[in-house]
Amino acid sequence: MAVALNAVPFISVEGMMKLVLRQGLPAFLVDLARCIEADFARWPSFDKTPRLASHSVDGVIELMPASDGELYGFKYVNGHPSNARTGRQTVTAFGVLADVRSGYPVLLSEMTLLTALRTAAMSALAARHLAGPDARGMAIIGNGAQAEFQAVAFRSLLGIEHVRLHDIDPAATEKCARNLRRLGFSLVTCETAEAAVEGADIITTVTADKQFATILTDNMVGPGVHINAVGGDCPGKTELHRDILLRSDIFVEYAPQTRIEGEIQQLDADHPVTELWQVINGNAPGRTDRAQITLFDSVGFAIEDFAALRHVRGLIGEAPFDPPLDLLADPDDPRDLFGMLMRAEARL
Numbered sequence: 165m166a167v168a169l170n171a172v173p174f175i176s177v178e179g180m181m182k183l184v185l186r187q188g189l190p191a192f193l194v195d196l197a198r199c200i201e202a203d204f205a206r207w208p209s210f211d212k213t214p215r216l217a218s219h220s221v222d223g224v225i226e227l228m229p230a231s232d233g234e235l236y237g238f239k240y241v242n243g244h245p246s247n248a249r250t251g252r253q254t255v256t257a258f259g260v261l262a263d264v265r266s267g268y269p270v271l272l273s274e275m276t277l278l279t280a281l282r283t284a285a286m287s288a289l290a291a292r293h294l295a296g297p298d299a300r301g302m303a304i305i306g307n308g309a310q311a312e313f314q315a316v317a318f319r320s321l322l323g324i325e326h327v328r329l330h331d332i333d334p335a336a337t338e339k340c341a342r343n344l345r346r347l348g349f350s351l352v353t354c355e356t357a358e359a360a361v362e363g364a365d366i367i368t369t370v371t372a373d374k375q376f377a378t379i380l381t382d383n384m385v386g387p388g389v390h391i392n393a394v395g396g397d398c399p400g401k402t403e404l405h406r407d408i409l410l411r412s413d414i415f416v417e418y419a420p421q422t423r424i425e426g427e428i429q430q431l432d433a434d435h436p437v438t439e440l441w442q443v444i445n446g447n448a449p450g451r452t453d454r455a456q457i458t459l460f461d462s463v464g465f466a467i468e469d470f471a472a473l474r475h476v477r478g479l480i481g482e483a484p485f486d487p488p489l490d491l492l493a494d495p496d497d498p499r500d501l502f503g504m505l506m507r508a509e510a511r512l
């Protein structure tokens with residue numbers, strides 16, 4: 165795509181929705197999971213770092229960079245569990261891809277939707293490697309903004325049709341059930357988390373609460389279950405009772421980050437965990453027996469966002485929906501930035 169030097173291709177929220185709906189959500193999620201898997205498969209070639217988090221009483225603002233040497237990407241993302249009270253999202257995000265050779269951004273994109281999409285694709289991708297082959301039903305505890313994306317990704321990648329929903333706020337469960345019913349899911353809404361996990365092969369926890377919460381207690385997790393723990397993703401913000409962790413084989417994205425932010429912050433710093441890329445590459449086993457409890461201790465890692473941005477950049481190709489942004493100064497003489505400003509005086 166030939167773009168003037170001042171302009172950066174841009175994907176708005178509207179543009180992202182068009183992109184997803186044009187392809188269809190299930191197919192979009194399957195392709196996105198494939199893209200994430202491909203980048204996880206070349207994990208050692210990435211420049212990686214735990215994300216940079218700025219915590220406050222109400223939430224966290226994070227920067228998530230990664231580079232494969234050709235492209236550099238970062239995401240700005242927040243997590244503010246009480247935002248819903250003021251009509252705001254708990255999680256909002258935007259991100260940039262840049263050309264490493266020139267340092268010039270090649271894409272600026274909304275990433276609130278893209279984060280929900282990539283988180284769901286990542287969860288389902290992990291479950292495809294870790295859940296039992298006969299898994300048919302999933303419980304989703306926490307029925308907020310991320311929940312339906314999780315359900316659709318698990319149906320698209322694993323064929324999960326039966327979903328049991330629970331949220332402490334019945335209005336959230338009703339919203340989630342309404343959205344998923346339209347898509348033909350077989351649904352049960354539950355008044356308690358205990359009821360939701362009954363008979364579920366996969367348990368997804370995706371709640372938002374800025375504290376050490378106990379969404380699942382040890383007695384709620386039977387043999388053979390795969391846990392997809394999405395909501396515990398900050399220091400002091402977890403969802404599972406520690407005893408569950410001690411009975412589980414634990415898989416993580418990037419251990420140095422997950423030890424700070426994930427469920428495993430409750431464990432010793434040297435507690436054994438497996439990075440998922442090792443399973444994807446066949447260097448480490450995923451699930452090895454039917455009775456094993458597997459836990460994907462998801463916190464969200466920069467390579468997932470890098471892969472997601474790379475994926476949408478490939479999709480918009482020559483035909484972006486949004487006009488590019490006039491984001492980069494482009495004086496006639498690169499060293500005459502000052503002159504560009506002075507000459508604009510007559511015009512502006």
Ligand SMILES: NC(=O)c1ccc[n+]([C@@H]2O[C@H](COP(=O)([O-])OP(=O)(O)OC[C@H]3O[C@@H](n4cnc5c(N)ncnc54)[C@H](O)[C@@H]3O)[C@@H](O)[C@H]2O)c1
Binds near residue numbers: 393
């Ligand atoms: N791991 C990742 O990659 C990743 C990515 C995106 C979001 N997240 C995390 O996922 C969580 C959910 O995000 P969201 O955008 O859906 O938030 P949201 O605020 O839209 O929804 C969260 C829901 O959790 C419910 N909830 C809170 N406490 C609960 C409890 N004890 N039991 C049952 N339900 C409870 C709330 O009522 C709400 O409906 C957040 O904590 C967010 O930080 C993680």
